[in-house]
Amino acid sequence: xxxxxxxxxxxxxxxxxxxxxxxxxxxxxxxxxxxxxxxxxxxxxxxxxxxxxxxxxxxxxxxxxxxxxxxxxxxxxxxxxxxxxxxxxxxxxxxxxxxxxxxxxxxxxxxxxxxxxxxxxxxxxxxxxxxxxxxxxxxxxxxxxxxxxxxxxxxxxxxxxxxxxxxxxxxxxxxxxxxxxxxxxxxxxxxxxxxxxxxxxxxxxxxxxxxxxxxxxxxxxxxxxxxxxxxxxxxxxxxxxxxxxxxxxxxxxxxxxxxxxxxxxxxxxxxxxxxxxxxxxxxxxxxxxxxxxxxxxxxxxxxxxxxxxxxxxxxxxxxxxxxxxxxxxxxxxxxxxxxxxxxxxxxxxxxxxxxxxxxxxxxxxxxxxxxxxxxxxxxxxxxxxxxxxxxxxxxxxxxxxxxxxxxxxxxxxxxxxxxx
Amino acid sequence: xxxxxxxxxxxxxxxxxxxxxxxxxxxxxxxxxxxxxxxxxxxxxxxxxxxxxxxxxxxxxxxxxxxxxxxxxxxxxxxxxxxxxxxxxxxxxxxxxxxxxxxxxxxxxxxxxxxxxxxxxxxxxxxxxxxxxxxxxxxxxxxxxxxxxx
Amino acid sequence: xxxxxxxxxxxxxxxxxxxxxxxxxxxxxxxxxxxxxxxxxxxxxxxxxxxxxxxxxxxxxxxxxxxxxxxxxxxxxxxxxxxxxxxxxxxxxxxxxxxxxxxxxxxxxxxxxxxxxxxxxxxxxxxxxxxxxxxxxxxxxxxxxxxxxxxxxxxxxxxxxxxxxxxxxxxxxxxxxxxxxxxxxxxxxxxxxxxxxxxxxxxxxxxxxxxxxxxxxxxxxxxxxxxxxxxxxxxxxxxxxxxxxxxxxxxxxxxxxxxxxxxxxxxxxxxxxxxxxxxxxxxxxxxxxxxxxxxxxxxxxxxxxxxxxxxxxxxxxxxxxxxxxxxxxxxxxxxxxxxxxxxxxxxxxxxxxxxxxxxxxx
Numbered sequence: 001x002x003x004x005x006x007x008x009x010x011x012x013x014x015x016x017x018x019x020x021x022x023x024x025x026x027x028x029x030x031x032x033x034x035x036x037x038x039x040x041x042x043x044x045x046x047x048x049x050x051x052x053x054x055x056x057x058x059x060x061x062x063x064x065x066x067x068x069x070x071x072x073x074x075x076x077x078x079x080x081x082x083x084x085x086x087x088x089x090x091x092x093x094x095x096x097x098x099x100x101x102x103x104x105x106x107x108x109x110x111x112x113x114x115x116x117x118x119x120x121x122x123x124x125x126x127x128x129x130x131x132x133x134x135x136x137x138x139x140x141x142x143x144x145x146x147x148x149x150x151x152x153x154x155x156x157x158x159x160x161x162x163x164x165x166x167x168x169x170x171x172x173x174x175x176x177x178x179x180x181x182x183x184x185x186x187x188x189x190x191x192x193x194x195x196x197x198x199x200x201x202x203x204x205x206x207x208x209x210x211x212x213x214x215x216x217x218x219x220x221x222x223x224x225x226x227x228x229x230x231x232x233x234x235x236x237x238x239x240x241x242x243x244x245x246x247x248x249x250x251x252x253x254x255x256x257x258x259x260x261x262x263x264x265x266x267x268x269x270x271x272x273x274x275x276x277x278x279x280x281x282x283x284x285x286x287x288x289x290x291x292x293x294x295x296x297x298x299x300x301x302x303x304x305x306x307x308x309x310x311x312x313x314x315x316x317x318x319x320x321x322x323x324x325x326x327x328x329x330x331x332x333x334x335x336x337x338x339x340x341x342x343x344x345x346x347x348x349x350x351x352x353x354x355x356x357x358x359x360x361x362x363x364x365x366x367x368x369x370x371x372x373x374x375x376x377x378x379x380x381x382x383x384x385x386x387x388x389x390x391x392x393x394x395x396x397x398x399x400x401x402x403x404x405x406x407x408x409x410x411x412x413x414x415x416x417x418x419x420x
Numbered sequence: 421x422x423x424x425x426x427x428x429x430x431x432x433x434x435x436x437x438x439x440x441x442x443x444x445x446x447x448x449x450x451x452x453x454x455x456x457x458x459x460x461x462x463x464x465x466x467x468x469x470x471x472x473x474x475x476x477x478x479x480x481x482x483x484x485x486x487x488x489x490x491x492x493x494x495x496x497x498x499x500x501x502x503x504x505x506x507x508x509x510x511x512x513x514x515x516x517x518x519x520x521x522x523x524x525x526x527x528x529x530x531x532x533x534x535x536x537x538x539x540x541x542x543x544x545x546x547x548x549x550x551x552x553x554x555x556x557x558x559x560x561x562x563x564x565x566x567x568x569x570x
Numbered sequence: 571x572x573x574x575x576x577x578x579x580x581x582x583x584x585x586x587x588x589x590x591x592x593x594x595x596x597x598x599x600x601x602x603x604x605x606x607x608x609x610x611x612x613x614x615x616x617x618x619x620x621x622x623x624x625x626x627x628x629x630x631x632x633x634x635x636x637x638x639x640x641x642x643x644x645x646x647x648x649x650x651x652x653x654x655x656x657x658x659x660x661x662x663x664x665x666x667x668x669x670x671x672x673x674x675x676x677x678x679x680x681x682x683x684x685x686x687x688x689x690x691x692x693x694x695x696x697x698x699x700x701x702x703x704x705x706x707x708x709x710x711x712x713x714x715x716x717x718x719x720x721x722x723x724x725x726x727x728x729x730x731x732x733x734x735x736x737x738x739x740x741x742x743x744x745x746x747x748x749x750x751x752x753x754x755x756x757x758x759x760x761x762x763x764x765x766x767x768x769x770x771x772x773x774x775x776x777x778x779x780x781x782x783x784x785x786x787x788x789x790x791x792x793x794x795x796x797x798x799x800x801x802x803x804x805x806x807x808x809x810x811x812x813x814x815x816x817x818x819x820x821x822x823x824x825x826x827x828x829x830x831x832x833x834x835x836x837x838x839x840x841x842x843x844x845x846x847x848x849x850x851x852x853x854x855x856x857x858x859x860x861x862x863x864x865x866x867x868x869x870x871x872x873x874x875x876x877x878x879x880x881x882x883x884x885x886x887x888x889x890x891x892x893x894x895x896x897x898x899x900x901x902x903x904x905x906x907x908x909x910x911x912x913x914x915x916x917x918x919x920x921x922x923x924x925x926x927x928x929x930x931x932x
Binding site: 388407 | 646647654807810811813814817818821824829833
């Protein structure tokens with residue numbers, strides 16, 4: 001009896017193994033077949049598709065390429081009657097993706113608040129315009145978003161994740177031989193990597209730091225115009241931009257057709273500004289336009305001395321407080337007061353853009369007073385340390401007296417102990 | 421004079437004893453004095469990094485206002501919301517450590533360095549700041565406002 | 571006069587015989603090695619300093635990870651003479667370990683552990699372990715970077731003890747990591763458990779020393795050949811000399827506290843990586859350095875485990891030396907044990923020096 005039951009169970013299991021559940025298998029018929037193909041360009045999509053965000057949301061190969069993913073065999077799955085499109089031509093890619101991504105009614109099924117104007121924006125960009133002209137080398141959707149392993153924008157491995165954007169753009173724009181037919185520079189990526197923005201983004205992980213798309217846009221990528229680049233910088237550097245607009249430079253720059261911000265601070269290799277920029281030596285921003293010994297340069301020198309004066313006094317105060325702190329003194333209150341001086345320095349450096357010496361002096365003077373007061377406090381703390389040493393010297397004298405007294409007493413006692 | 425007389429020995433002994441007694445007494449005082457001073461509690465009962473009594477009275481502050489006070493060696497921000505509620509935060513911007521300020525016209529907290537904005541709950545709502553401001557605990561004892569680490 | 575009336579009053583109630591004997595009859599042998607007799611008392615004096623300054627510190631210290639560092643900073647900066655009390659406590663700890671080691675090795679080399687003083691020796695060795703533990707637990711309490719990582723390394727080494735290592739380490743750390751729980755536990759150990767143990771064992775140690783008197787090195791005893799050795803009365807001659815040493819030590823402590831105040835350091839951050847050049851206090855350096863030199867694997871055995879076992883065996887040897895040194899027990903010269911002692915001193919001195927001077931091995 002048992003043997004019969006076992007045999008029956010075994011038969012059941014074998015049948016289950018042999019029976020093909022139609023949907024489960026046919027769901028992957030594209031992938032199953034393409035995975036086995038010898039030609040690399042045909043097997044690659046099937047191998048990459050596991051990482052794709054579209055597949056994770058339930059879409060299949062035929063949602064983009066047409067055809068029938070439930071059918072088996074090339075003829076039936078690649079059926080033209082089922083709308084099989086195959087591999088789109090490069091010029092057709094934006095509209096290929098746009099089939100869904102530009103259709104609000106379709107996209108809202110997946111994400112009601114997602115934008116659907118990317119393709120329209122794309123064709124306003126330099127890339128889009130050149131594509132229409134027949135240029136096959138410019139970027140299309142898959143150049144930045146990858147293909148068959150398209151990741152969500154929040155995915156850290158996505159080519160469009162903020163930290164990776166510069167790399168993605170740089171793949172073409174940093175390649176001199178690829179770009180040789182276009183008359184634009186190819187050192188932007190290299191320059192950007194020297195910038196403080198790049199450092200903030202990659203070393204400090206500050207995702208708000210600007211990368212290529214922050215200033216150039218992504219789908220509608222184009223360089224900002226000379227007259228509008230300041231609008232981009234002023235998104236974060238609002239105060240500085242407002243100060244600049246109030247200065248004589250604003251009109252002068254507009255008249256000369258020079259872009260604000262970029263003229264002195266550069267566009268791609270925006271390094272951390274230093275007080276040296278106000279110096280009048282060769283290669284400094286001021287000297288680019290102003291003649292040596294001219295009154296603007298003299299004003300720059302004045303500004304520099306005000307700011308450097310404040311910054312060096314702050315450094316001095318900071319140094320003495322740290323010394324006192326390491327010796328064990330409490331430096332909380334003077335440190336806090338010094339923050340006021342540091343805030344003044346930041347303010348003064350921003351206000352440099354107004355070029356108004358009296359206004360800046362009104363900021364640096366109180367800052368200096370605070371820094372000097374703090375230095376004095378630090379010196380007082382070190383004096384307190386010296387006071388302790390004097391106290392010690394006094395107590396050591398007392399101890400020495402005791403030791404001397406004991407010494408004599410011991411001698412006396414010893415003598416008493418010895419007879420005669 | 422070869423052998424000291426009884427009286428000389430006696431007075432010599434007394435001098436030594438006096439000297440020893442006095443110096444021991446001085447030592448005793450110089451040990452006792454610091455210990456007694458140590459036992460007397462200092463004016464500041466607790467380190468300012470634990471708790472701080474803000475130098476303004478609760479009634480002194482206007483609604484829709486914010487002020488900077490010292491918390492340890494760092495700036496703190498005390499605000500009174502338009503509705504009259506008292507709140508305290510660290511005034512150090514979470515982006516690049518600038519000191520934030522209160523904006524009456526917008527009823528928010530602003531960082532001028534890179535245009536960062538926080539709401540009156542300290543939450544970062546615009547600009548580069550990646551995190552809300554560190555909140556501080558606030559207690560009102562009568563007219564006194566005491567702020568402690570959050 | 572007044573003293574006589576008080577003693578009379580007390581004598582009607584308690585037998586003051588033992589005290590009178592101490593004051594009037596107790597003598598201390600005088601010979602060329604008498605100088606070593608002072609080091610036990612010196613260690614005791616420094617221990618009393620530790621207790622007094624320690625109690626004063628507990629009035630302001632807070633034993634939690636969030637508040638410990640700030641409370642020590644508060645003591646150093648706001649409390650009147652807090653800097654003095656704290657620096658004396660830290661320096662006296664180190665001085666005490668130093669005098670204790672001198673005491674230990676001078677007793678060893680003069681074979682004072684021989685009969686009838688075996689128990690004194692054993693209690694002394696236990697006190698040595700307790701004092702090292704005092705140092706180890708106290709070192710964590712300021713909760714600065716150095717102390718946090720030193721504790722981490724120390725508890726990791728404890729975990730290397732075979733069989734019970736991990737259990738012991740968990741017991742010490744109050745968990746799997748050094749954290750706030752470890753701080754609380756170390757505090758309890760430092761101010762309650764160890765002092766209680768010390769009271770008992772030190773009490774026994776001192777009682778035995780009083781009862782049995784001071785030991786004379788065996789070769790001097792043999793040289794005297796039955797003649798009484800020169801002595802001096804304990805009160806007042808030896809005691810005054812003791813006081814001389816103690817006040818000199820007090821002066822040294824005050825000088826150290828004022829000229830080389832103990833640093834506050836940086837507040838510990840468990841998530842930061844260990845700074846370069848992390849090392850324990852000097853009295854652990856020789857062990858630390860030895861472990862650095864043992865290769866990771868010695869045959870089939872883990873190098874660190876061998877090292878820890880080695881130290882354990884060394885400690886055990888010292889503990890049992892009165893029972894192992896048969897020659898001294900028989901009254902014969904014992905050069906082997908003398909040379910072992912000298913070798914141990916040389917090893918400790920050499921490896922401590924190496925710990926500070928040698929370039930870091932790979």
